[in-house]
Amino acid sequence: MQCVLATISIMFILLFLNYFVYTTIIASLGATTFIVFTMPKTHSAKGKNILGGYTLGIIFGIIFHLLSIFLIEIIETINLNTLYMITGALSVGATMFVMTITNTEHPPAVGMALSLILTPWDFKTLFFVYLCIILMIIVKKSLENYLIDLQ
Known part of the structure; x- marks a missing residue:
């Protein structure tokens, strides 16, 4: 039953994010779905x-996305791929560090930070991401007594 819930959750995500075509964001939410429903x-x-x-992943993803835009404007000779590699790595490192010190570790969210560097996005998509994670948390919380770790 937990796998059916995961399937329905990711189907909901795919149906709506398909309009935005943000594959790395979808992958991040897919990993969260796995954790929530197989290792609750x-x-x-x-x-x-x-x-x-x-x-945290979204905050650092936005910060380093804006930094990359700023650096592109002031350093005209910088290679875009190199810039995205550097800012992507910094977004991952910063997200991991702050998650660790705040005890809010959730590995797929680190992927979200990176995806905001590597994939075009808009604030409507970020709103939808929050909606999805809140719905997953509500479903998990309401079924808490019935969900078991499947490992």
């Missing part, structure tokens, strides 16, 4: 970790 008792499946992790 683990540390990274806690609601505060999912919400906190994605909040």
